[in-house]
Amino acid sequence: MGANRKPSKQGSLRAKSLSASRPRPPRAALSQNLSSKATRTVIRKHHVLQKQLSAARASSDQETIQRIETEIRETGGLTAYQNASLVGQSNPRGGDSSKLLLEWLEADLSRIGKSGKRLRLLEVGAIHPRNAITVQSAIEATRIDLRSSHPDIEQQDFMDRPVPRSEDQKFDILSLSLVLNYSGTPASRGLMLARCAQFLREDSSQLSGQSLKNTTVLIPALFLVLPLPCVTNSRYLTLDHLQDIMKALGFAMTKCKQTQKLSYTLWQYHHHGTRIESNTDEGGRLGVRSRRFSKQELNPGVGRNNFCVVLE
Numbered sequence: 001m002g003a004n005r006k007p008s009k010q011g012s013l014r015a016k017s018l019s020a021s022r023p024r025p026p027r028a029a030l031s032q033n034l035s036s037k038a039t040r041t042v043i044r045k046h047h048v049l050q051k052q053l054s055a056a057r058a059s060s061d062q063e064t065i066q067r068i069e070t071e072i073r074e075t076g077g078l079t080a081y082q083n084a085s086l087v088g089q090s091n092p093r094g095g096d097s098s099k100l101l102l103e104w105l106e107a108d109l110s111r112i113g114k115s116g117k118r119l120r121l122l123e124v125g126a127i128h129p130r131n132a133i134t135v136q137s138a139i140e141a142t143r144i145d146l147r148s149s150h151p152d153i154e155q156q157d158f159m160d161r162p163v164p165r166s167e168d169q170k171f172d173i174l175s176l177s178l179v180l181n182y183s184g185t186p187a188s189r190g191l192m193l194a195r196c197a198q199f200l201r202e203d204s205s206q207l208s209g210q211s212l213k214n215t216t217v218l219i220p221a222l223f224l225v226l227p228l229p230c231v232t233n234s235r236y237l238t239l240d241h242l243q244d245i246m247k248a249l250g251f252a253m254t255k256c257k258q259t260q261k262l263s264y265t266l267w268q269y270h271h272h273g274t275r276i277e278s279n280t281d282e283g284g285r286l287g288v289r290s291r292r293f294s295k296q297e298l299n300p301g302v303g304r305n306n307f308c309v310v311l312e
């Protein structure tokens, strides 16, 4: 599917909470005594506590920080959250989101595969080391997560990962599937998106061994998966607004798919975003200023959620 600024479900007035967007768990989960209701409760509770923790940290409220940290521990912490999320990666729920990423990148992958080279991919928020990407020989994957459940997953906060200093250390593909919505504040989400740009190669065309100009090339690319209500039922974010933010960071949306629960998008990185705009001061001197996106009510109404991304 090609880029589509207004997919059919965009702007739907049906009120949906973010937690309702979590896909239902498979039978296997039920046999592990993790009912669909329990799964949703664990995920929702963890998100609420993370958000409260971010707010408490922002105001340096030590007492509240300690209380919330204790509550997170007592409710099973990141381990319980990841287990509940793993249920969502199973086939009955729609499965592993990386399958769609590979489908979208099929042409690029086949070209790269023929050249004998490999694309570098960074998967942020990898709760499991095996997914569709594992069996794709044209991809060399690096996996990170706040909590690693396997030796093939590096335990690391993406926000603390050192920014690559050379093009060689950068990636052709970044995957953030259900990770941006984990970030607790609008500003931290903006920072996370801005950070993605710093990890992507400015030009992936050298990989094919020949010029890729005049062909459909989607890399370097960011694969972003969000719960659908983040972009269809938020007071502060729409897909159009997200595209404006991403454009300022140097990204253009090339693919978009929306299911009942999730929004999948692919963004090609163009390196020169509009975030830094040239301007002149009163004396006519040329300077630069950073383009800002603040919290702005775009979609008023009851029953909406408050998911928001700002660029400060």
Ligand SMILES: C[S@@+](CC[C@H](N)C(=O)[O-])C[C@H]1O[C@@H](n2cnc3c(N)ncnc32)[C@H](O)[C@@H]1O
Residues within 6 Å of the ligand: 078, 082, 085, 088, 089, 097, 124, 125, 126, 127, 144, 145, 146, 147, 156, 157, 158, 159, 176, 177, 178, 179, 182, 183, 225
């Ligand atoms: C809901 S799970 C998503 C897992 C998987 N990507 C999927 O699509 O099903 C979110 C994961 O992202 C991880 N995560 C959130 N923020 C992160 C960050 N800043 N750096 C690394 N991992 C992060 C969490 O620890 C959690 O394991």
